[in-house]
Amino acid sequence: MPRNTQILLASRPQGEATVDNFQLVVTETPPLQEGQVLVRHHYLSLDPYMRGRMNAGKSYAPPQPLGEVMIGATVGEVVESRHPDYAVGDQVVGMGGWQEYSVVDARQPGVLRKVDTRQVPLSxxxxxxxxxxxxAWYGLVKIIAPKAGDTLVVSAATGAVGSAFAALAKARGCRVVGIAGGSEKCRYALDELGFDACIDYKLHQGDTQSLARVLQQDCPQGIDGYFENVGGWIMDAVMLRMNAFSRMALCGMIAGYDGQPLPMSYPALILTQRMRLEGFIVSEHMDVWPQALQELTGLVASGKLRPRETIAQGLAAAPEAFLGMLKGRNLGKQLVKLI
Structure with missing residues (x-):
């Protein structure tokens, strides 16, 4: 069995996370038992939710345990199998974590899923x-529930969620406005992702009223639906332009992942505009995944969804890449290539 390089959570962050919160170790991979498979990971996903799991406080899921492999989704290849449904060479997606290999009990439902790379790249x-x-699909379809002609806004617009949201919303005949950090990201949103407009929040330096004025220009009919990834002053600015009976899908609050309070400046607007605001965790809605994945696969295959990826090389690069992602340094999906 191969030796396995892993990254563990060594300590909980006090405020902003640092590379010192992680520890790289090399371990022996145990022999397979009946029903297990050995997966060699090709790519590791880095996602904002991981920062919240590093904290010890109460959340929708248990904290990441100290001294254990960091949680994370992976895609890779089966290199040894003692389960009849998995053969050597099968390409699979699962929650393999921040490590090069994982031993998976394939008898547990949902822990591994075979994938087809003929139309969709593995990553x-x-x-x-x-x-x-x-x-993106769940927040759009099940919470915002737009009709053709609606104006929708999404923050963190050029990330993996935002880029999918744009393609899905444009397919439904909506006007889509993004909020992103930097001129390069805004050009990408307009030129490649099909956004109707994109606002560079960095030009407004935390000025809620300034951002709200630009939103008014780009959303002259107001905002019917908002997909929130960030929170804080950006959320305040959007709320100032939301229409009566508008809907907000609350996916992430990355501005508060370091434990800082995130006060809401205009909560009365929820009442006066009769907004619907709903938070959600997509793993609690596995029943919609097949329908969503079918539509997303079609958008990729047709070229209507052309996501970019920012790829760090090697497991040792994962902590720095993760911290950079939290600061918005990536363009598109942040991955670590492990092979």
Whole structure:
């Protein structure tokens, strides 16, 4: 059995996470038992939710245990199998974590899923045709529930979730406005992702009213639906332009992942505009995944969804890449290539 390089959570962050919170170790891979498979990971997904799991506080899921392999989705190849449903060479997606190999008990339902790479590249199953894509689909379809002609806004617009959201919303005949950080990201949103407009929040330096004025220009009919990934002053600015009976899908609050309070400046707007605001965790809605993945696969195959990827090389690069992603340094989906 191969030796396995892993990254563990060594300590919990006090405020902003640092590379010192992680530890790289090399271990022996145990022999397979009946029903297990050995997966060699090709790519590791880095996602904002991981930062929240590093904290010890109460959340929707238990904290990441100290001294254990960091949680994370992976795609890879079966290199040894003692389960009849999996053969050597099968390509699979699962929650293999921050490590080069994982031993998986394939008898447990849902821990591994075979994937077809004839139309969709393997890495896309961690992004556009994976959890981020389904997250965008659920927030759009089940919470915002737009009709043709609606104006929709999404923050973190050029990430894996935002890019899928744009393609899904444009397919429904909506006007889609993104909020992203930097001129390069906004050009990408307009030129490749099909956004109707994209606002560079960095030009407004935390000025809620300034951002709200630009939103008014780009959303002259107001905002009917908002997909929130960030929170804080950006959410405040969007709320100032939301229409009566508008809907907000609350997916992430990355501005508060370091434990800082995230006060809401205009909560009365929820009442006066009769907004529907709903938070969701996509893993609690596995029943919709097949429908969502079918649509997302079609968008990728047709070229209507062309996601970019930012790829770090080697497991040792994962902590720095993760911290950079939290600061918005990636363009598109942040991955680590492990092979």
């Amino acid at each position: 896309y199953y961690l992004g556009a045709v994976g959890m981020p894509g389904v997250t």
